[in-house]
Amino acid sequence: MKTVYERADIVPLLAEIFRELGYEGTSLSRITERTGIGKGSLYHFFPGGKEEMAGAVLADVDAWFEHAIYQPLRKDDAREAIAAMWTNVNDYFRSGRRICLVGAFALDETRERFSAEIGDYFIRWIDALLSALMRAGCSEGEAQTLAEEGVAGIQGALVLSRALDDRVVFTRSLDTLAKRFDSVMR
Amino acid sequence: MKTVYERADIVPLLAEIFRELGYEGTSLSRITERTGIGKGSLYHFFPGGKEEMAGAVLADVDAWFEHAIYQPLRKDDAREAIAAMWTNVNDYFRSGRRICLVGAFALDETRERFSAEIGDYFIRWIDALLSALMRAGCSEGEAQTLAEEGVAGIQGALVLSRALDDRVVFTRSLDTLAKRFDSVMR
DNA sequence: GTCTATACTTTGATAGAC
DNA sequence: GTCTATCAAAGTATAGAC
Numbered sequence: 001m002k003t004v005y006e007r008a009d010i011v012p013l014l015a016e017i018f019r020e021l022g023y024e025g026t027s028l029s030r031i032t033e034r035t036g037i038g039k040g041s042l043y044h045f046f047p048g049g050k051e052e053m054a055g056a057v058l059a060d061v062d063a064w065f066e067h068a069i070y071q072p073l074r075k076d077d078a079r080e081a082i083a084a085m086w087t088n089v090n091d092y093f094r095s096g097r098r099i100c101l102v103g104a105f106a107l108d109e110t111r112e113r114f115s116a117e118i119g120d121y122f123i124r125w126i127d128a129l130l131s132a133l134m135r136a137g138c139s140e141g142e143a144q145t146l147a148e149e150g151v152a153g154i155q156g157a158l159v160l161s162r163a164l165d166d167r168v169v170f171t172r173s174l175d176t177l178a179k180r181f182d183s184v185m186r
Numbered sequence: 187m188k189t190v191y192e193r194a195d196i197v198p199l200l201a202e203i204f205r206e207l208g209y210e211g212t213s214l215s216r217i218t219e220r221t222g223i224g225k226g227s228l229y230h231f232f233p234g235g236k237e238e239m240a241g242a243v244l245a246d247v248d249a250w251f252e253h254a255i256y257q258p259l260r261k262d263d264a265r266e267a268i269a270a271m272w273t274n275v276n277d278y279f280r281s282g283r284r285i286c287l288v289g290a291f292a293l294d295e296t297r298e299r300f301s302a303e304i305g306d307y308f309i310r311w312i313d314a315l316l317s318a319l320m321r322a323g324c325s326e327g328e329a330q331t332l333a334e335e336g337v338a339g340i341q342g343a344l345v346l347s348r349a350l351d352d353r354v355v356f357t358r359s360l361d362t363l364a365k366r367f368d369s370v371m372r
Numbered sequence: 373g374t375c376t377a378t379a380c381t382t383t384g385a386t387a388g389a390c
Numbered sequence: 391g392t393c394t395a396t397c398a399a400a401g402t403a404t405a406g407a408c
Binding site for chain 1 (some may be wrong): 400401402403404
């Protein structure tokens with residue numbers, strides 16, 4: 001019995017492992033252990049080894065956010081897109097049981113390897129949110145502050161809910177942020 | 187030329203390394219490389235190896251926060267203690283160039299090793315802040331929400347400022363949070 | 373594409389001389 | 391207390407059979 005993979009099937013599996021163990025904590029043996037995929041297959045799809053695997057995961061995560069979050073924020077009805085962001089983010093991060101890989105990579109020296117990708121992910125999130133807020137009637141300064149506060153607040157909520165091992169904290173934090181946004185967009 | 191250390195001298199050095207490299211990324215050889223302290227000395231002070239080193243660092247960080255942040259929040263003038271928290275936190279985290287070790291450990295599987303210490307650090311921070319907010323005139327519900335929002339906001343600001351490699355983001359985020367607190371305490 | 377075997381490096385940890 | 395030497399285990403990566 002042997003399973004044949006495509007690269008696209010492997011990336012989401014790798015993503016979960018990098019999320020849980022971090023870049024340094026993720027070893028090829030633990031990947032094999034959790035997925036059943038041998039080193040031969042891994043190096044066939046990712047000749048650049050672990051670094052290429054993490055890069056592919058980052059690109060995949062980025063593409064998901066671009067499609068599900070950023071584009072609606074830039075193009076759709078502003079209030080609807082912001083409301084959708086809160087529910088999509090809550091689902092994506094599984095109410096805080098899943099962390100943000102990009103944020104986690106930003107904290108330690110892994111950042112050095114992927115600084116461009118990491119910076120880009122957050123810049124584009126903030127800018128897309130800024131765009132929606134302005135279309136919803138915020139001044140530019142107000143929108144910039146609120147966009148940064150929203151994105152940082154989500155990251156902080158992930159840290160806190162993991163630290164307290166309490167998913168209610170995450171959902172409640174998102175709720176507080178959403179109310180704050182609503183009050184400013186009035 | 188050989189330097190003789192005490193355990194208390196080593197812990198802050200270890201703290202910086204764990205902060206920059208994370209738990210898994212910190213190897214004994216990199217500790218020696220950065221500090222000049224050999225394995226012999228390290229195992230003399232920390233017979234339990236890397237895990238004991240990280241534990242000692244966590245205890246040291248916790249003690250600093252207890253003394254510099256939590257106790258004033260619980261016992262001193264509420265408004266002054268909150269104001270002092272913002273400046274002390276900004277200094278401690280070096281305007282976002284330094285990360286929160288406890289928050290970083292919370293994100294990956296390192297959490298499993300130190301879940302009690304990590305949870306305690308954040309619980310006590312939130313509770314101390316809650317106490318100050320209530321003494322400053324907040325209702326309990328309002329204070330709970332705001333305390334969580336403040337602590338999560340600091341953690342998120344650290345992630346964001348590292349991701350964007352922009353320390354202005356951190357200071358500005360703290361400023362926004364401080365204003366929010368002021369407006370509620372009126 | 374996947375597997376097994378293997379090369380080579382680095383890891384955490386220990387022992388013993390000084 | 392610190393040093394050097396050394397260990398077994400785990401790390402990344404490669405080669406070649408199938």
